């Protein structure tokens with residue numbers, strides 16, 4: 001039975017006891033007790049590491065570690081847990097696809113289509129691989145609705161397009177492109193699709209099979225889990241074509257001075273001692289989320305963003321960049337620099353983000369040097385909206401003097 005009770009939900013987050021009004025969950029979510037205690041138990045009680053030792057405690061740990069892989073597969077409706085590769089997070093997962101799948105397939109003159117709305121994590125790895133191979137990164141512009149413009153995608157795709165990189169949800173506007181359309185257009189011209197799920201997974205974990213997603217990446221820390229752990233989903237046939245990127249212990253089945261034989265997928269992509277505590281913490285987060293009515297929690301945080309947007313719009317010069325029904329509220333004040341405002345908000349105990357949000361091309365397309373971003377989560381309250389509005393009003397009064 002799943003439910004969502006804002007008060008009970010909030011009580012799960014000890015970090016909220018700090019006086020700060022935390023409106024920066026799009027950067028990283030706070031951690032519930034379930035995750036904190038699973039991680040603590042791991043360090044307190046577990047012995048050994050995974051996939052190495054025969055003693056019972058290490059064997060149990062290996063089982064738990066692999067069970068968490070199945071949980072992630074379930075979250076995304078992946079057909080097989082072996083389609084899930086543990087990574088440090090979204091950034092590492094995208095770099096893995098760029099270096100391990102795309103790079104050996106790129107010829108000079110090939111094209112990688114990247115949406116203008118992307119976080120740098122879904123742009124820079126493609127620029128790097130293009131520089132390494134002589135391929136070209138093609139900008140897929142956003143339209144008036146600040147979403148990558150599907151109409152323009154038609155014209156950009158051609159026989160040289162190898163991959164389309166797109167985010168499930170913008171970390172600035174909260175806008176979500178129609179993935180189904182993007183994927184069917186890309187597949188129509190033989191290109192694969194990399195979906196950055198860093199923001200989207202929190203709000204709507206996709207069904208990778210129904211959407212026919214080729215590659216999908218997310219980070220645990222935005223999904224109430226620990227930092228330093230995330231996952232790459234790849235279609236089994238694509239992962240099977242990939243060469244290992246990082247070499248070392250655990251990713252080989254045999255090695256001599258003449259060469260090595262890699263482990264099967266996915267372990268061949270997981271060199272070195274893994275972040276077992278991170279995997280256990282993510283597993284605890286997913287168990288915990290199973291008991292939450294995500295849709296109701298989502299409605300709550302979007303409603304708070306709607307209230308904040310409506311009230312802040314009474315302030316002179318307020319401009320919103322928020323997509324409708326998003327829990328992210330990016331905004332600025334005409335004639336006032338976002339850095340000045342964020343300093344004053346910080347002094348009032350309001351934690352919001354200001355700047356380009358690792359999305360410089362999108363900010364350039366919006367024609368602004370930076371914005372503020374208040375991101376609401378289900379543990380936020382109407383009192384947080386009051387605090388933000390009051391602090392903004394004070395800040396603007398001070399800055400007007």
Ligand code: PMP
Pocket residue numbers: 026027088089090091092119121122167169170171196198199219358
């Ligand atoms: N993509 C998006 C849309 C993001 O919001 C973020 C995190 N800000 C990332 C990628 C990168 O995630 P990480 O730093 O956890 O690898």
